[in-house]
Amino acid sequence: MGKTAFLFAGQGSQYPGMAKDLYDTVLSVKELFDEAESIRPGTLKQMFEGSSEDLKKTINTQPCLFLADLAGAVALKSLGVSIDAVAGFSLGEVAALYFSGALSFREAFNLVCLRGELMQKVADENEGSMIAVLRMDKAELEALGKETETFPVNYNCPGQIVVSGKAENIKKLSEILTEKKVRFIPLEVGGPFHSPYMSEASNALKEALSSQDRFHIEKPSIALFSNKTAEQYPQDRDGIIETISMQVSNSVQWEDTLRNMEKMEVTTFVECGPGKTLSGFVKRTVPGAKILNVSDLESLNNASKELMNAC
Structure with a gap:
């Protein structure tokens, strides 16, 4: 059992x-x-x-x-x-x-x-936010994190990784993801947690x-x-x-x-x-x-x- x-x-x-x-x-x-x-x-x-x-x-x-x-x-x-x-x-x-x-x-x-x-x-002290990125290659997202000074932080399940960072940097990442036609979801949290x-x-x-x-x-x-x-x-x-x-x-x-x-x-x-x-x-x-x-x-x-x- x-x-x-x-x-x-x-x-x-x-x-x-x-x-x-x-x-x-x-x-x-x-x-x-x-x-x-x-x-x-x-x-x-x-x-x-x-x-x-x-x-x-x-x-x-x-x-x-x-x-x-x-x-x-x-x-x-x-x-x-x-x-x-x-x-x-x-x-x-x-x-x-x-x-x-x-x-x-x-x-x-x-x-x-x-x-x-x-x-x-x-x-x-660090205005930030988090987004859940869906169905993106982990290595590619981690590379984008370095480029935009954001941090993949929550490895939730296959096909979903949450990224954390300062609000302006998450905005930059969001714009890149939109250009790449990668779906993401803003989270109802109040800071750059787990970063x-x-x-x-x-x-x-x-x-x-x-x-x-x-x-x-x-x-x-x-x-x-x-x-x-x-x-x-x-x-x-x-x-x-x-x-x-x-x-x-x-x-x-x-x-x-x-x-x-x-x-x-x-x-x-x-x-x-x-x-x-x-x-x-x-x-x-x-x-x-x-x-x-x-x-x-x-x-x-x-x-x-x-x-x-x-x-």
């Missing part, structure tokens, strides 16, 4: 009202959300009633989406669903850190709030995580995959700190992550959080995999039936 993995969504999938019905219905979700609200007052109002523009600001997106990512996973766990592996896309990796047992909930929420603040600061511009944020995160008074990092209890390496996380404290902090300024090797999960015999992937972006990546990377989504009460009920019947 194949193994099951939870995948946690990244920025760009957020929307006002996300996970509200799970908060209203599932006690374990409500308890986590209320704890987060006590740490960062106003978070639930932003999640449930905020505007799309407010939620697009990285400093708000990250704590809100972190909670929405965890809602489905926590709800499934409360129903007795067990899993073998976790991975999170960009911001979603912090949710994966909590769910794997590497960080407590309070520590993970504090980390994601700090991560959002640091990345917002760098984004404010070298984020090095300042990476260094600050590493310094904060190194404080044993603030973060008591534990060995993951299940397989936890890294965006930066596409491999399972190191088991030692220093290795975990290096991996999560450097993720912010390095590429997301998502396609390889999914392939490595497939090698460890993961056959069922459950996307936790708003949207179905990660499900699309799985479909194009791991043919034949069972793909489920949990973002609200209806999808929770559907996924739990599927998973419990498979047991």
